[in-house]
Amino acid sequence: MALGDLLRRTTLLDRVLVLVLFAAALLSLFLLRPGARGELVIVEQGGRIVYRAPLELERTLRLSGPQGETVLNIAGGHACIISASCPHKVCMGMGEIARHGELLACVPNHLLVRIEGGEKRDGDYDLLSR
């Protein structure tokens, strides 16, 4: 449909209303954007917590396990494993984590890194209805 025809169909108030609603939608998008970042890094080894600190604290952890050393880097609000001594390097392939509930795991070294605090991340449905 041509734009001119579209404009002919709307009154001034229609256009104002649509613009106001659009602005409200954008504003709510801005105000309510997902603040789902986590706050705490927790490192467990063999079921015991060996490290617990805010995500903002930048540091590099050298964690030794049965397979050797795993290096966890916490920087720029992300945690990621930058070097590992295990054969498959799955933990390095898991990338960076920053949101609540995300995990890094290194099974050979019995290592589990998780993020806690903050809001739950999107996409976790509590319920579906129709």
Add this chain to the structure above:
Amino acid sequence: MTSSVAEAEELDRMRRRIFLGLFAALAVALHTLEALLPSPAPWFRLGFANILTLTALFLYGGRAAWSLTLTRIGVGSLVLGSLFSPGFFLSLAGGTLATALMVGARALFGQRIGPVGVSALGACGHAAGQLLVAWLLLVRHPGLLNLFPVFFLFALGTGIANGIAASLLLDLLRSHRAFCGSTEGPGAPLSFPEKNKRTPT
């Protein structure tokens, strides 16, 4: 034979009733058809049935729009088998708030507001009402609020599209003889020529 005023009013009332029934049937059909379409989330509906509510609002006034919405939700949920399920209450809340806003806007602004504006307002009301009830009844979780902007924008888009569709439909209907006297509000008796008293439509 001369046509009296009372007969014309009777004819008008009857015609309204019949067309409202047709609109309700169409709205239920659209409501049901829409449920068959795949959607990313259960609450993302295109709201085609609202086209008929808008048409009824602009042709026959607020009361007609209310009865159309409530009939559509009631009968539609019977057809889909979702009566009194959570989805039904979401639908009811959205429909109620949307219709309240649309009728209110029409009463407040009259001729200064067209189908597109009313539809956009109604769609956003629908989204807000649904989320409000979802919050109250189902999930009291702050994550639900994150969904709101996306939902709202989507509703605005479909609202505008439905408004344009309703505007086209209104043009089409108003150019037809059976609707030429129909405007908002009661009264406006139709004055047909004698030979058209029994319009074959």
